[in-house]
Amino acid sequence: MIIGTGIDIIEVARVEEKVARNNGFTEKVFSPAERAFCEAQRHPYQHYAARFAAKEAFLKATGRGLQAGLDLCDIEIVQAPSGQPVIQLHGDFKQQAEVYGWNKIHVSLSHVGAMACAMVILEQ
Numbered sequence: 001m002i003i004g005t006g007i008d009i010i011e012v013a014r015v016e017e018k019v020a021r022n023n024g025f026t027e028k029v030f031s032p033a034e035r036a037f038c039e040a041q042r043h044p045y046q047h048y049a050a051r052f053a054a055k056e057a058f059l060k061a062t063g064r065g066l067q068a069g070l071d072l073c074d075i076e077i078v079q080a081p082s083g084q085p086v087i088q089l090h091g092d093f094k095q096q097a098e099v100y101g102w103n104k105i106h107v108s109l110s111h112v113g114a115m116a117c118a119m120v121i122l123e124q
Contacts, residue, residue, distance in 0.1 A: 004122040006060030008053040016045035049116035050109040057120040
């Protein structure tokens with residue numbers, strides 16, 4: 001049963017600006033594996049933006065938003081061996097998934113030029 005959906009779109013330049021400031025944004029929002037993946041890509045800021053959009057879409061899908069004490073880097077977007085994006089939850093988000101029954105998380109990412117978007121569906 002679907003218990004939540006979320007979608008987000010963001011300008012790549014907006015994320016690029018935040019990452020380029022080098023003020024801790026990247027470390028606060030993205031896991032080490034996400035940063036390594038993005039930096040290894042030809043257009044890293046498109047990948048950062050898509051992952052940021054996925055995190056926002058996930059928060060919308062939960063219907064709870066960003067609760068106090070929860071870190072965005074605990075919503076991690078990794079690649080399955082097939083290349084498909086997968087959301088892995090850590091810390092408080094993992095605990096909330098158990099409490100609220102977020103048993104399956106579907107995520108789709110897209111980016112082109114100046115825009116990136118993501119969609120998330122939560123199933124119980």
